[in-house]
Amino acid sequence: MSYTFDFASLLPYWPEFLQGAWLTLKLSVLATMFGFLLGMFCAIARADGAPWLKKLVALYVEIIRNTPLLVQIFLVYFGFASLGVKVSANTAAVAALVVNVGAYTCEIVRAGLESIHASQVEAAECLGLTKTQIYWHVIVRPAIERVYPALTSQYVLLMLASSITSQISAEELTAVANRIQSDTFRSFETYIVTGLLYIVLSFVVRFALYLFGLVLFPRRRKLATAI
Structure with missing residues:
Protein backbone atom coordinates (compact mmCIF):
# COMPACT_ATOMS: atom_id res chain seq x y z
CA MET A 1 0.00 0.00 0.00
CA SER A 2 1.32 3.43 -0.95
CA TYR A 3 0.19 6.89 0.06
CA THR A 4 1.05 10.16 -1.63
CA PHE A 5 1.10 13.19 0.63
CA ASP A 6 -0.54 16.29 -0.78
CA PHE A 7 -0.07 19.26 1.52
CA ALA A 8 -0.59 21.67 -1.36
CA SER A 9 -4.33 21.10 -1.18
CA LEU A 10 -4.29 22.63 2.32
CA LEU A 11 -2.63 25.90 1.31
CA PRO A 12 -5.94 27.73 0.61
CA TYR A 13 -7.04 26.85 4.15
CA TRP A 14 -4.11 28.44 6.01
CA PRO A 15 -6.13 31.51 7.07
CA GLU A 16 -8.68 29.17 8.67
CA PHE A 17 -5.93 27.19 10.43
CA LEU A 18 -4.48 30.40 11.83
CA GLN A 19 -7.90 31.69 12.87
CA GLY A 20 -8.56 28.42 14.71
CA ALA A 21 -5.15 28.56 16.39
CA TRP A 22 -5.81 32.16 17.47
CA LEU A 23 -9.16 31.21 19.01
CA THR A 24 -7.51 28.28 20.80
CA LEU A 25 -4.98 30.71 22.25
CA LYS A 26 -7.69 33.17 23.33
CA LEU A 27 -9.77 30.44 25.00
CA SER A 28 -6.67 29.21 26.81
CA VAL A 29 -5.61 32.65 28.03
CA LEU A 30 -9.07 33.49 29.37
CA ALA A 31 -9.45 30.09 31.03
CA THR A 32 -5.97 30.34 32.54
CA MET A 33 -6.57 33.81 34.01
CA PHE A 34 -9.98 33.13 35.53
CA GLY A 35 -9.06 29.55 36.43
CA PHE A 36 -6.05 30.77 38.37
CA LEU A 37 -8.17 33.27 40.30
CA LEU A 38 -10.78 30.59 41.07
CA GLY A 39 -8.09 28.12 42.08
CA MET A 40 -6.37 30.66 44.34
CA PHE A 41 -9.62 31.48 46.11
CA CYS A 42 -10.42 27.79 46.58
CA ALA A 43 -6.90 26.97 47.79
CA ILE A 44 -6.95 29.75 50.39
CA ALA A 45 -10.46 28.74 51.47
CA ARG A 46 -9.44 25.11 51.80
CA ALA A 47 -6.29 26.00 53.74
CA ASP A 48 -7.63 28.70 56.08
CA GLY A 49 -11.39 28.87 55.57
CA ALA A 50 -14.28 27.89 57.81
CA PRO A 51 -14.98 24.14 58.16
CA TRP A 52 -18.10 24.30 55.97
CA LEU A 53 -16.19 26.19 53.27
CA LYS A 54 -13.37 23.65 53.34
CA LYS A 55 -15.88 20.83 52.81
CA LEU A 56 -17.60 22.70 49.99
CA VAL A 57 -14.32 23.34 48.15
CA ALA A 58 -13.20 19.74 48.72
CA LEU A 59 -16.49 18.51 47.21
CA TYR A 60 -16.03 20.78 44.18
CA VAL A 61 -12.46 19.57 43.64
CA GLU A 62 -13.38 15.90 43.90
CA ILE A 63 -16.33 16.23 41.53
CA ILE A 64 -14.23 17.98 38.88
CA ARG A 65 -11.23 15.65 39.20
CA ASN A 66 -13.42 12.55 38.92
CA THR A 67 -15.53 13.49 35.92
CA PRO A 68 -14.39 13.84 32.28
CA LEU A 69 -13.85 17.33 30.90
CA LEU A 70 -16.16 16.53 27.98
CA VAL A 71 -19.03 15.78 30.38
CA GLN A 72 -18.37 19.07 32.19
CA ILE A 73 -18.47 20.95 28.89
CA PHE A 74 -21.76 19.31 27.95
CA LEU A 75 -23.22 20.14 31.38
CA VAL A 76 -22.32 23.80 31.01
CA GLY A 84 -33.30 29.08 29.20
CA VAL A 85 -29.96 30.89 29.27
CA LYS A 86 -28.50 31.17 25.78
CA VAL A 87 -24.71 31.32 25.68
CA SER A 88 -22.37 30.98 22.75
CA ALA A 89 -20.22 27.90 22.30
CA ASN A 90 -17.10 29.94 23.02
CA THR A 91 -18.53 31.34 26.27
CA ALA A 92 -19.58 27.88 27.42
CA ALA A 93 -16.15 26.54 26.49
CA VAL A 94 -14.36 29.17 28.58
CA ALA A 95 -16.71 28.64 31.53
CA ALA A 96 -16.20 24.87 31.49
CA LEU A 97 -12.42 25.19 31.17
CA VAL A 98 -12.32 27.69 34.05
CA VAL A 99 -14.29 25.38 36.31
CA ASN A 100 -12.07 22.46 35.33
CA VAL A 101 -8.66 24.07 35.67
CA GLY A 102 -9.74 25.91 38.81
CA ALA A 103 -9.99 22.60 40.66
CA TYR A 104 -6.52 21.48 39.60
CA THR A 105 -5.06 24.91 40.35
CA CYS A 106 -6.62 24.72 43.80
CA GLU A 107 -4.81 21.50 44.65
CA ILE A 108 -1.49 22.66 43.22
CA VAL A 109 -1.58 25.98 45.08
CA ARG A 110 -2.79 24.31 48.27
CA ALA A 111 0.26 22.07 48.18
CA GLY A 112 2.40 25.19 47.93
CA LEU A 113 0.62 26.88 50.84
CA GLU A 114 1.09 23.83 53.03
CA SER A 115 4.81 23.76 52.21
CA ILE A 116 5.37 27.09 54.02
CA HIS A 117 6.79 26.32 57.45
CA ALA A 118 5.19 27.94 60.50
CA SER A 119 8.59 29.25 61.61
CA GLN A 120 8.66 31.58 58.59
CA VAL A 121 5.38 33.13 59.68
CA GLU A 122 6.64 33.49 63.25
CA ALA A 123 9.79 35.20 62.02
CA ALA A 124 7.70 37.64 59.97
CA GLU A 125 5.58 38.43 63.02
CA CYS A 126 8.73 39.15 65.02
CA LEU A 127 9.78 41.63 62.34
CA GLY A 128 6.51 43.51 62.81
CA LEU A 129 4.89 42.73 59.46
CA THR A 130 1.12 43.13 59.23
CA LYS A 131 -1.12 40.11 58.64
CA THR A 132 -1.68 41.21 55.04
CA GLN A 133 2.05 41.57 54.41
CA ILE A 134 2.74 38.21 56.01
CA TYR A 135 0.07 36.44 53.99
CA TRP A 136 1.22 37.90 50.68
CA HIS A 137 5.02 38.08 51.07
CA VAL A 138 5.65 35.10 53.35
CA ILE A 139 2.89 32.64 52.46
CA VAL A 140 1.14 33.21 49.13
CA ARG A 141 3.94 34.50 46.91
CA PRO A 142 6.59 31.95 48.01
CA ALA A 143 3.95 29.19 47.75
CA ILE A 144 3.11 30.13 44.15
CA GLU A 145 6.82 30.35 43.34
CA ARG A 146 7.37 26.80 44.57
CA VAL A 147 4.53 25.33 42.52
CA TYR A 148 4.92 27.58 39.46
CA PRO A 149 6.44 24.83 37.27
CA ALA A 150 3.47 22.58 38.05
CA LEU A 151 1.05 25.40 37.26
CA THR A 152 2.83 26.03 33.98
CA SER A 153 2.47 22.40 32.94
CA GLN A 154 -1.19 22.42 33.97
CA TYR A 155 -1.96 25.46 31.82
CA VAL A 156 -0.19 23.98 28.80
CA LEU A 157 -2.33 20.85 29.27
CA LEU A 158 -5.36 23.13 29.48
CA MET A 159 -4.51 24.63 26.11
CA LEU A 160 -4.27 21.16 24.58
CA ALA A 161 -7.48 20.03 26.30
CA SER A 162 -9.34 22.96 24.75
CA SER A 163 -9.53 20.82 21.60
CA ILE A 164 -12.44 18.98 23.26
CA THR A 165 -14.55 22.12 22.99
CA SER A 166 -14.88 21.34 19.28
CA GLN A 167 -17.64 18.95 20.39
CA ILE A 168 -19.91 21.92 21.11
CA SER A 169 -18.95 23.67 17.87
CA ALA A 170 -16.44 26.11 19.33
CA GLU A 171 -14.46 27.12 16.25
CA GLU A 172 -11.01 26.45 17.71
CA LEU A 173 -8.18 24.65 15.94
CA THR A 174 -9.53 21.09 16.12
CA ALA A 175 -12.99 22.12 14.94
CA VAL A 176 -11.41 23.94 12.00
CA ALA A 177 -9.28 20.87 11.21
CA ASN A 178 -12.36 18.63 11.26
CA ARG A 179 -14.11 20.89 8.77
CA ILE A 180 -11.06 21.16 6.51
CA GLN A 181 -10.48 17.41 6.35
CA SER A 182 -14.14 16.87 5.45
CA ASP A 183 -13.77 19.37 2.59
CA THR A 184 -10.43 18.14 1.25
CA PHE A 185 -10.57 14.43 2.17
CA ARG A 186 -6.90 14.78 3.21
CA SER A 187 -7.28 13.68 6.82
CA PHE A 188 -3.67 12.57 7.31
CA GLU A 189 -2.18 15.84 6.10
CA THR A 190 -4.78 17.96 7.92
CA TYR A 191 -4.09 16.42 11.31
CA ILE A 192 -0.33 16.48 10.79
CA VAL A 193 -0.57 20.23 10.26
CA THR A 194 -2.93 20.52 13.24
CA GLY A 195 -0.52 18.59 15.44
CA LEU A 196 2.38 20.83 14.43
CA LEU A 197 0.32 23.93 15.20
CA TYR A 198 -0.49 22.58 18.65
CA ILE A 199 3.23 22.03 19.25
CA VAL A 200 3.91 25.64 18.27
CA LEU A 201 1.11 26.84 20.55
CA SER A 202 2.52 24.79 23.42
CA PHE A 203 5.90 26.48 23.05
CA VAL A 204 4.22 29.90 22.82
CA VAL A 205 2.22 29.33 26.02
CA ARG A 206 5.19 27.89 27.88
CA PHE A 207 7.44 30.78 26.82
CA ALA A 208 4.82 33.37 27.81
CA LEU A 209 4.49 31.76 31.24
CA TYR A 210 8.29 31.66 31.52
CA LEU A 211 8.47 35.42 30.89
CA PHE A 212 5.65 36.01 33.38
CA GLY A 213 7.54 33.98 35.94
CA LEU A 214 10.64 36.12 35.45
CA VAL A 215 8.57 39.25 36.13
CA LEU A 216 6.67 37.81 39.10
CA PHE A 217 9.60 36.18 40.88
CA PRO A 218 12.76 38.35 41.00
CA ARG A 219 14.81 35.58 42.63
CA ARG A 220 14.02 33.22 39.78
CA ARG A 221 14.91 36.00 37.34
CA LYS A 222 18.41 36.09 38.81
CA LEU A 223 18.68 32.33 38.55
CA ALA A 224 16.90 32.20 35.17
CA THR A 225 14.59 29.46 36.45
CA ALA A 226 11.13 30.97 35.98
CA ILE A 227 9.77 27.54 35.10
Whole structure:
Protein backbone atom coordinates (compact mmCIF):
# COMPACT_ATOMS: atom_id res chain seq x y z
CA MET A 1 0.00 0.00 0.00
CA SER A 2 1.32 3.43 -0.95
CA TYR A 3 0.19 6.89 0.06
CA THR A 4 1.05 10.16 -1.63
CA PHE A 5 1.10 13.19 0.63
CA ASP A 6 -0.54 16.29 -0.78
CA PHE A 7 -0.07 19.26 1.52
CA ALA A 8 -0.59 21.67 -1.36
CA SER A 9 -4.33 21.10 -1.18
CA LEU A 10 -4.29 22.63 2.32
CA LEU A 11 -2.63 25.90 1.31
CA PRO A 12 -5.94 27.73 0.61
CA TYR A 13 -7.04 26.85 4.15
CA TRP A 14 -4.11 28.44 6.01
CA PRO A 15 -6.13 31.51 7.07
CA GLU A 16 -8.68 29.17 8.67
CA PHE A 17 -5.93 27.19 10.43
CA LEU A 18 -4.48 30.40 11.83
CA GLN A 19 -7.90 31.69 12.87
CA GLY A 20 -8.56 28.42 14.71
CA ALA A 21 -5.15 28.56 16.39
CA TRP A 22 -5.81 32.16 17.47
CA LEU A 23 -9.16 31.21 19.01
CA THR A 24 -7.51 28.28 20.80
CA LEU A 25 -4.98 30.71 22.25
CA LYS A 26 -7.69 33.17 23.33
CA LEU A 27 -9.77 30.44 25.00
CA SER A 28 -6.67 29.21 26.81
CA VAL A 29 -5.61 32.65 28.03
CA LEU A 30 -9.07 33.49 29.37
CA ALA A 31 -9.45 30.09 31.03
CA THR A 32 -5.97 30.34 32.54
CA MET A 33 -6.57 33.81 34.01
CA PHE A 34 -9.98 33.13 35.53
CA GLY A 35 -9.06 29.55 36.43
CA PHE A 36 -6.05 30.77 38.37
CA LEU A 37 -8.17 33.27 40.30
CA LEU A 38 -10.78 30.59 41.07
CA GLY A 39 -8.09 28.12 42.08
CA MET A 40 -6.37 30.66 44.34
CA PHE A 41 -9.62 31.48 46.11
CA CYS A 42 -10.42 27.79 46.58
CA ALA A 43 -6.90 26.97 47.79
CA ILE A 44 -6.95 29.75 50.39
CA ALA A 45 -10.46 28.74 51.47
CA ARG A 46 -9.44 25.11 51.80
CA ALA A 47 -6.29 26.00 53.74
CA ASP A 48 -7.63 28.70 56.08
CA GLY A 49 -11.39 28.87 55.57
CA ALA A 50 -14.28 27.89 57.81
CA PRO A 51 -14.98 24.14 58.16
CA TRP A 52 -18.10 24.30 55.97
CA LEU A 53 -16.19 26.19 53.27
CA LYS A 54 -13.37 23.65 53.34
CA LYS A 55 -15.88 20.83 52.81
CA LEU A 56 -17.60 22.70 49.99
CA VAL A 57 -14.32 23.34 48.15
CA ALA A 58 -13.20 19.74 48.72
CA LEU A 59 -16.49 18.51 47.21
CA TYR A 60 -16.03 20.78 44.18
CA VAL A 61 -12.46 19.57 43.64
CA GLU A 62 -13.38 15.90 43.90
CA ILE A 63 -16.33 16.23 41.53
CA ILE A 64 -14.23 17.98 38.88
CA ARG A 65 -11.23 15.65 39.20
CA ASN A 66 -13.42 12.55 38.92
CA THR A 67 -15.53 13.49 35.92
CA PRO A 68 -14.39 13.84 32.28
CA LEU A 69 -13.85 17.33 30.90
CA LEU A 70 -16.16 16.53 27.98
CA VAL A 71 -19.03 15.78 30.38
CA GLN A 72 -18.37 19.07 32.19
CA ILE A 73 -18.47 20.95 28.89
CA PHE A 74 -21.76 19.31 27.95
CA LEU A 75 -23.22 20.14 31.38
CA VAL A 76 -22.32 23.80 31.01
CA TYR A 77 -23.36 24.15 27.37
CA PHE A 78 -26.58 22.15 27.39
CA GLY A 79 -27.31 22.91 31.05
CA PHE A 80 -27.50 26.64 30.45
CA ALA A 81 -29.70 26.01 27.41
CA SER A 82 -32.06 23.85 29.47
CA LEU A 83 -32.38 26.68 31.98
CA GLY A 84 -33.30 29.08 29.20
CA VAL A 85 -29.96 30.89 29.27
CA LYS A 86 -28.50 31.17 25.78
CA VAL A 87 -24.71 31.32 25.68
CA SER A 88 -22.37 30.98 22.75
CA ALA A 89 -20.22 27.90 22.30
CA ASN A 90 -17.10 29.94 23.02
CA THR A 91 -18.53 31.34 26.27
CA ALA A 92 -19.58 27.88 27.42
CA ALA A 93 -16.15 26.54 26.49
CA VAL A 94 -14.36 29.17 28.58
CA ALA A 95 -16.71 28.64 31.53
CA ALA A 96 -16.20 24.87 31.49
CA LEU A 97 -12.42 25.19 31.17
CA VAL A 98 -12.32 27.69 34.05
CA VAL A 99 -14.29 25.38 36.31
CA ASN A 100 -12.07 22.46 35.33
CA VAL A 101 -8.66 24.07 35.67
CA GLY A 102 -9.74 25.91 38.81
CA ALA A 103 -9.99 22.60 40.66
CA TYR A 104 -6.52 21.48 39.60
CA THR A 105 -5.06 24.91 40.35
CA CYS A 106 -6.62 24.72 43.80
CA GLU A 107 -4.81 21.50 44.65
CA ILE A 108 -1.49 22.66 43.22
CA VAL A 109 -1.58 25.98 45.08
CA ARG A 110 -2.79 24.31 48.27
CA ALA A 111 0.26 22.07 48.18
CA GLY A 112 2.40 25.19 47.93
CA LEU A 113 0.62 26.88 50.84
CA GLU A 114 1.09 23.83 53.03
CA SER A 115 4.81 23.76 52.21
CA ILE A 116 5.37 27.09 54.02
CA HIS A 117 6.79 26.32 57.45
CA ALA A 118 5.19 27.94 60.50
CA SER A 119 8.59 29.25 61.61
CA GLN A 120 8.66 31.58 58.59
CA VAL A 121 5.38 33.13 59.68
CA GLU A 122 6.64 33.49 63.25
CA ALA A 123 9.79 35.20 62.02
CA ALA A 124 7.70 37.64 59.97
CA GLU A 125 5.58 38.43 63.02
CA CYS A 126 8.73 39.15 65.02
CA LEU A 127 9.78 41.63 62.34
CA GLY A 128 6.51 43.51 62.81
CA LEU A 129 4.89 42.73 59.46
CA THR A 130 1.12 43.13 59.23
CA LYS A 131 -1.12 40.11 58.64
CA THR A 132 -1.68 41.21 55.04
CA GLN A 133 2.05 41.57 54.41
CA ILE A 134 2.74 38.21 56.01
CA TYR A 135 0.07 36.44 53.99
CA TRP A 136 1.22 37.90 50.68
CA HIS A 137 5.02 38.08 51.07
CA VAL A 138 5.65 35.10 53.35
CA ILE A 139 2.89 32.64 52.46
CA VAL A 140 1.14 33.21 49.13
CA ARG A 141 3.94 34.50 46.91
CA PRO A 142 6.59 31.95 48.01
CA ALA A 143 3.95 29.19 47.75
CA ILE A 144 3.11 30.13 44.15
CA GLU A 145 6.82 30.35 43.34
CA ARG A 146 7.37 26.80 44.57
CA VAL A 147 4.53 25.33 42.52
CA TYR A 148 4.92 27.58 39.46
CA PRO A 149 6.44 24.83 37.27
CA ALA A 150 3.47 22.58 38.05
CA LEU A 151 1.05 25.40 37.26
CA THR A 152 2.83 26.03 33.98
CA SER A 153 2.47 22.40 32.94
CA GLN A 154 -1.19 22.42 33.97
CA TYR A 155 -1.96 25.46 31.82
CA VAL A 156 -0.19 23.98 28.80
CA LEU A 157 -2.33 20.85 29.27
CA LEU A 158 -5.36 23.13 29.48
CA MET A 159 -4.51 24.63 26.11
CA LEU A 160 -4.27 21.16 24.58
CA ALA A 161 -7.48 20.03 26.30
CA SER A 162 -9.34 22.96 24.75
CA SER A 163 -9.53 20.82 21.60
CA ILE A 164 -12.44 18.98 23.26
CA THR A 165 -14.55 22.12 22.99
CA SER A 166 -14.88 21.34 19.28
CA GLN A 167 -17.64 18.95 20.39
CA ILE A 168 -19.91 21.92 21.11
CA SER A 169 -18.95 23.67 17.87
CA ALA A 170 -16.44 26.11 19.33
CA GLU A 171 -14.46 27.12 16.25
CA GLU A 172 -11.01 26.45 17.71
CA LEU A 173 -8.18 24.65 15.94
CA THR A 174 -9.53 21.09 16.12
CA ALA A 175 -12.99 22.12 14.94
CA VAL A 176 -11.41 23.94 12.00
CA ALA A 177 -9.28 20.87 11.21
CA ASN A 178 -12.36 18.63 11.26
CA ARG A 179 -14.11 20.89 8.77
CA ILE A 180 -11.06 21.16 6.51
CA GLN A 181 -10.48 17.41 6.35
CA SER A 182 -14.14 16.87 5.45
CA ASP A 183 -13.77 19.37 2.59
CA THR A 184 -10.43 18.14 1.25
CA PHE A 185 -10.57 14.43 2.17
CA ARG A 186 -6.90 14.78 3.21
CA SER A 187 -7.28 13.68 6.82
CA PHE A 188 -3.67 12.57 7.31
CA GLU A 189 -2.18 15.84 6.10
CA THR A 190 -4.78 17.96 7.92
CA TYR A 191 -4.09 16.42 11.31
CA ILE A 192 -0.33 16.48 10.79
CA VAL A 193 -0.57 20.23 10.26
CA THR A 194 -2.93 20.52 13.24
CA GLY A 195 -0.52 18.59 15.44
CA LEU A 196 2.38 20.83 14.43
CA LEU A 197 0.32 23.93 15.20
CA TYR A 198 -0.49 22.58 18.65
CA ILE A 199 3.23 22.03 19.25
CA VAL A 200 3.91 25.64 18.27
CA LEU A 201 1.11 26.84 20.55
CA SER A 202 2.52 24.79 23.42
CA PHE A 203 5.90 26.48 23.05
CA VAL A 204 4.22 29.90 22.82
CA VAL A 205 2.22 29.33 26.02
CA ARG A 206 5.19 27.89 27.88
CA PHE A 207 7.44 30.78 26.82
CA ALA A 208 4.82 33.37 27.81
CA LEU A 209 4.49 31.76 31.24
CA TYR A 210 8.29 31.66 31.52
CA LEU A 211 8.47 35.42 30.89
CA PHE A 212 5.65 36.01 33.38
CA GLY A 213 7.54 33.98 35.94
CA LEU A 214 10.64 36.12 35.45
CA VAL A 215 8.57 39.25 36.13
CA LEU A 216 6.67 37.81 39.10
CA PHE A 217 9.60 36.18 40.88
CA PRO A 218 12.76 38.35 41.00
CA ARG A 219 14.81 35.58 42.63
CA ARG A 220 14.02 33.22 39.78
CA ARG A 221 14.91 36.00 37.34
CA LYS A 222 18.41 36.09 38.81
CA LEU A 223 18.68 32.33 38.55
CA ALA A 224 16.90 32.20 35.17
CA THR A 225 14.59 29.46 36.45
CA ALA A 226 11.13 30.97 35.98
CA ILE A 227 9.77 27.54 35.10
